[in-house]
Amino acid sequence: MTTRQYLAACFLFAIFTCVPLTGLAQGKGETVKFQDYPGSGNMLIRIAASKGYCEKFGIKCQLQMIPSGALGAQALLAKSIDVGFFPPETQILAINKGANLKAIFSGATQNIFLIAIRQDLEAPNADKGFPAFMADLKGKKIGVTARGAASEITFSFLLQKAGLKAEDVNYFAVGAPNTAYSALISKQIDAIINFEPSGVLCELLRTCKVIWRGSTSPQPPETYAANGASSNNVARQEYLDQNPHVAQAIIKAVLEAEAFIQNPANFDEAVKIALSYFKFDLPNSEALMIATMKQAVPAYKASISRQALKAIAEHLYQTRQIEAPFDTRLLVYEKAP
Template sequence: MQRRSLLTGAFGAAAALALPTAVRAQGLEKPRLTVAVGGKNLLYYLPLTIAESLGYFKAEGLEVTIADFAGGSRALQAVVGGSADVVSGAFEHTINMQAKGQAMRAFVLQGRAPQIVLGVNPKTFAGFKSVADLKGRKIGVTAPGSSTNVMVNFVLAKAGIKPSEVSIIGVGAGSGAVAAMRAGQIDAISNLDPVITLLQRSGDLKVVSDTRVVAEADRVFGGPMPAGCLYAPQAFLDRHPATVQALVNAMVRANQWIQKAGPSEIVKAVPESYLLGDRAVYIDAFLASRPALSADGLFPEAGAPTALRALQSIDDSLKGGRFDLAAVFTNDYARKALARLPKA
């Protein structure tokens, strides 16, 4: 009986993945699309990788091409330039783009905290005592203008340091970032896992601020700070509602799977290159980051105001402006996805 139940469950799962695909594809306005991401190997974007590797996009009738860039700002440029349809990136970009007169809307959450860690290099910065000591130093970020850069600016602003008083260097989100720290090319780094855990393990990083810890992220930013998400031009959402819903269905399903999965399952589901040559480090990084990943794809209502305050604290041009924060995100698609998925 047990074997029969298992087989029945397996066939049922296969049918759920296979049968609806062709039917759903017929109702999609754009079954083939491109998602731009800045550092796909990062745990920040793990839901995107899982949705791809476990076939959740295909189950929704979607053929998704994921274009990987050195940082979130580069991924955003791809959508603005028309070479990609959707961004998998940091939530605050939607607010920045509204300030520039370009309507972007986030429609499913991947991370409920930024998961960005700011740390210093023990080799070149042995005398570090406080954030104020970063003045005049070289700080590595995934890419200039990315969320890792925003994090640096925000922490520096609290210490009275202007962005112009440090040197920001783009080092990417993988082995290049690790090499830059170990070679002493940068004095500090703002990056994410698995890069951070790998540097910690080897003694090449002293943590200054860790927003993988949700409580610390809330303290640093003064409230919930939405992080990784899928967002796109409002015009894309208007023209392709069924396609957007299919994307969200797949992402919410991935969010839920991650919260239940064991470390060994995660390692099997991601490409070998993501492990940076050390399976144990990746597992530790996953366990450190999982609490900061979204379980349901929903944006906190206080998230947009928190993000705006953070951006205004580092960019005077945003102060005094009028923002329609309700227009930079929506939970409608995630709620529909949750309603159709089995209860956790």
Template sequence: MLNRRSFVSASAAAAASIAVPALYAQPKLEKTKVAISVGGKAAFYYLPLTISEQLGYFKAEGLDVEISDFAGGARALQALVGGSADVCSGAYEHTINLQAKNQFLQSIVLQGRAPQIAMGVSTKNMASYSTLADLKGKKIGVSAPGSSTNMVANLVLSRANIKPADVSYVGVGVAAGALTALRSGQIDAISNTDPVMTMLEQKGDVKIISDTRTLKGTQEVFGGPMPAACLYTSADFMQKNPNTCQALANAIVHGLKWLQTAGPGDIIKTVPETYLLGDRALYLASFDKIREAIAIDGVMPAAGPKTALTALASFDNTIKADKIELGRTYTNDFASRAKERFKA
């Protein structure tokens, strides 16, 4: 019969034997220091990345991430292709664009299920605007040429048979510089993300002509679900660092789970003060507008990649839809495991 002391030590030994497999269930990371590039981190488009960073979810997975912020998604992509970043937090459609140039990148976890990009015309420079045809020959502000804000503008203009060469695109970033460019009359129209677009809209600086900040608006513009921000990397990095990719997906899905129940006050407390652009109320109004556009569980929707391919091929003749292997542009393996772990 067990006395109290031997029962306690036997219980401790049993607990230890249960704990040991759990301890080793966390696989060893091939790479703990990971460089992530992003184009315009202060935009709501990348809010899951900021949340996961600020709340220590990357650290909890054993990762030491260094996030480099660029003026737009196209420059963040260049950092990945050039080798100064391991992973890019950017628009999913870049994986399709690059495959058309014979470079293979794959999304490993989805951050946004709608592009959150609105396009508006300046109420000052284009007071008499009536149709898309009025934009021919005009200056249009985008986060950076070649970025997803540029892609959405191209798609919208293509409906009026306006080619990219028929307008001038101006890189204005996704923060205070974008507000200044529009308000000072340097540009005639703008394609950008929130909080910039809500701030311009609420002050009467722009008239919105296309909006993908909601799932309904995205369906109207793209005709289906349009995947947006994701973490993507090279096929080579993914093959060499599967456990590291899993840890990255875990951190993002953990952030997405937190965002599902976070209130406005929680967001304000978590993001850096500079993200608010000096106006808390407008920042929160912007968050309300885009909330449903944030991914829920990091998993790519089945119809999403096809929607993106159709959109890109509609205005970019270098992309041949029948030559793109969509299965090589994303994987749900990591996100599905993270979803199960966090019950997202």
């Protein structure tokens, strides 16, 4: 082969191999609808949309406020959104009912749930940690994001680990942090299991008390093991099959968003982006968002811990939330980080 023939062959190889691979990671102007939440919400997508990372990879990212994982899963299955943002527990239960869903990236790797009680609630064991404080909640009204949601599943698991039963409390759906907090301080309920900024609201305003955070409490070990895959961005397998290039574009966009938000120099700008999507209906809205972001930034990562998924599925099985061991390979998109 002559030098000219060799160079021509290399050129053709580049065209027919390298270029298509690049194209697979580039959208074609598709609009992708993502689930968002009150508070800091689906922050990696907020960053990706605001900083132009979505457009960079050929997609338009839109966010739709849906206050719970269970409702997000319903919207996803109804095709009113393209990507839901909810815990693996919700995804596993949906798959066991026949849904075909895949997590394409995380977005909130640390356990998102916390328990807060009314400031005036008689709780002598509140400072003793788990499982002691669970006895104080027996017979109480517990606010969950939605009935049957991962928040209720988690609280029922905590009851079981403490030697109690789900029937020992009364569950009420109170929605996302803003409405859950209002229900708590107005004494409609005695305690909530919710996500940030519920805890930040309690601590900054001194109106309620956080007694457990899943992200930092080592007990019980089953919930602590969920750190690494606490809440993930999930799409329908059908959507991924039809739009593999969009899936790759999403992943590339959120990896750039992760790099941005994990850089401490960008914290102030990230807060401004968060506030552009949601503001607390309180006088010190900016201070609340700053405190929320300080709590949450370490969890804003795209990678999904496969080991954490196994731990979550195992505790669902051990607590008989599911009837058989679950193969967690069914949860994750093949090219997910």
